[in-house]
Amino acid sequence: MTSSSYKTMGQQFGRRSWAEPWKIKMVEPLRMVSHEDRLLAAEEAGYNTFLLRSHDVYIDLLTDSGTSAMSDRQWAGIMLGDESYAGSRNFYHLEDAVRDYYGYQYVVPTHQGRGAEHLISQVVIKQGQYVPANMYFTTTRLHQELAGGIFVDVIISEAHDPSNLHPFKGNVDLNKLEDLIKREGVENIAFISLAGTVNMAGGQPVSMENVRALRELCDRYCIPIYLDATRMVENAFFIQQREDGYKDKSVAEILREFCSYTDGAWMSAKKDNLVNIGGWLAVNNHDLFDKLRNMVVVYEGLHTYGGMAGRDMEALAIGIAEGVQDDHVRSRVGQVLYLGRLLIDWDIPIVQPVGGHAIFLDAKAFYTHLSQDQFPAQTLAAQLYQESGVRGMERGIVSAGRDPKTGKHRYPALELTRLAIPRRVYTQAHMDVVAEAVKKVFDIRQQTRGLKMVYEPEYLRFFQARFEPIP
Numbered sequence: 001m002t003s004s005s006y007k008t009m010g011q012q013f014g015r016r017s018w019a020e021p022w023k024i025k026m027v028e029p030l031r032m033v034s035h036e037d038r039l040l041a042a043e044e045a046g047y048n049t050f051l052l053r054s055h056d057v058y059i060d061l062l063t064d065s066g067t068s069a070m071s072d073r074q075w076a077g078i079m080l081g082d083e084s085y086a087g088s089r090n091f092y093h094l095e096d097a098v099r100d101y102y103g104y105q106y107v108v109p110t111h112q113g114r115g116a117e118h119l120i121s122q123v124v125i126k127q128g129q130y131v132p133a134n135m136y137f138t139t140t141r142l143h144q145e146l147a148g149g150i151f152v153d154v155i156i157s158e159a160h161d162p163s164n165l166h167p168f169k170g171n172v173d174l175n176k177l178e179d180l181i182k183r184e185g186v187e188n189i190a191f192i193s194l195a196g197t198v199n200m201a202g203g204q205p206v207s208m209e210n211v212r213a214l215r216e217l218c219d220r221y222c223i224p225i226y227l228d229a230t231r232m233v234e235n236a237f238f239i240q241q242r243e244d245g246y247k248d249k250s251v252a253e254i255l256r257e258f259c260s261y262t263d264g265a266w267m268s269a270k271k272d273n274l275v276n277i278g279g280w281l282a283v284n285n286h287d288l289f290d291k292l293r294n295m296v297v298v299y300e301g302l303h304t305y306g307g308m309a310g311r312d313m314e315a316l317a318i319g320i321a322e323g324v325q326d327d328h329v330r331s332r333v334g335q336v337l338y339l340g341r342l343l344i345d346w347d348i349p350i351v352q353p354v355g356g357h358a359i360f361l362d363a364k365a366f367y368t369h370l371s372q373d374q375f376p377a378q379t380l381a382a383q384l385y386q387e388s389g390v391r392g393m394e395r396g397i398v399s400a401g402r403d404p405k406t407g408k409h410r411y412p413a414l415e416l417t418r419l420a421i422p423r424r425v426y427t428q429a430h431m432d433v434v435a436e437a438v439k440k441v442f443d444i445r446q447q448t449r450g451l452k453m454v455y456e457p458e459y460l461r462f463f464q465a466r467f468e469p470i471p
Helices: 003-012 035-044 072-078 089-101 113-124 138-146 174-184 208-221 232-242 251-260 286-299 310-323 326-345 376-388 428-443
Strands: 106-110 130-133 150-153 192-195 225-228 264-268 279-283 358-362 393-395 416-420 451-455 466-469
Touching: 035 376, 072 310, 089 106, 089 251, 089 279, 089 310, 106 113, 106 286, 113 138, 113 264, 113 279, 113 286, 130 138, 130 174, 138 150, 138 192, 174 208, 192 208, 208 225, 208 251, 232 251, 232 326, 279 286, 310 326, 326 358, 326 428, 376 393, 376 416, 376 428, 376 451
Parallel strands: 130 150, 130 192, 192 225, 225 264
Antiparallel strands: 106 279, 264 279, 358 416, 393 416, 451 466
16 A cells, blocks of 8 residues: 555544654553542542642643653663763763764763753842743742843744644744844843743744744844753754745754754653653853752762763653654644544644644633633643542643732643643543543533632742632
């Protein structure tokens, strides 16, 4: 049968004809708890899916961070861990991998991504400086604010519209950025904080054209660009699929070119790099590297392990190479797209175009009868778990937190419930189950009541806040 015949057959049956580029070597049994037990578990967790115990969860889509399945080669690498305190050979393998695939010269390992965010913020930001970014990310913005920075959103306006089909909704609005620079002065801009496949916008990518133009603008004003490279592999795939001139280039080639327009990057290696723990920070400026290398000793560990064991650095070095393989990325994003298409076919409101790492349910469109103060995205995450045992998470007013000056809630335009798909973990059958569970919750949406917050921690409240149903 020809490839065109397969395509026709796939269209006939309403699904894509492809298979994952791996086979299962080991399994972890799943457990479905009863509906009554799920109701009790949700109540005990304060209707916050982060506070659920994992053994009470059936399909876990809370995050794609650290939840991927490692390959046999990565597990073999674990056995080659050099646990020397200083100068571990695994660090040098990691350093070579970052240089080869991302192109940065100097590498500082960290225990995970937020450790890298903390280091770059403390070293680069001066009190009162602005940090323009293509939408905020929770931990990134907090570290920048704790260092004295002021976050400014300069993403294009299309990113705040869940139904807008712009292919690169992660793009920086260059006019917004230049207006900020002229208004506040170059000396008051710390750096440009650029994220690939913008998480809070629904996993939306940045185009190569946009980052190239951003580089030209920043060169005129001598402003550095630092990249959140956490999901840049998926961003590279979208460039390959959507942008003129890149369809014949590999994901690895596109990734390297994109990074070449930036001055450095921080990485939560628990995503694209296919490991359960780890991170890194990489720059091209030696003087900056010297400061970061000194700071990592204070907060993380020696500059040749940075909070990671040697075995973890070895698995990470291998994961960097595996994570850029075209077949892997096509399968990874394809599974997310498969789930998205099921929901779109049922007219369930999600962020479109479908992103690279997750489906983002539009909670405002689900619960038109709930105000944002009734936490619709948090409500949707809790409802989905109670109905099906599927765990997602809130990305709306709870994640946005409070304005540090006024103490009032921030009200983001997007009120989303995220279903993040771990890499190499679940099958298409699991995606079918998830889609059916979402549809059932959608069908009973008018009967759903909102939540009220009864406990709020000082920082990053979405992790530990507790809620109760509104009577």
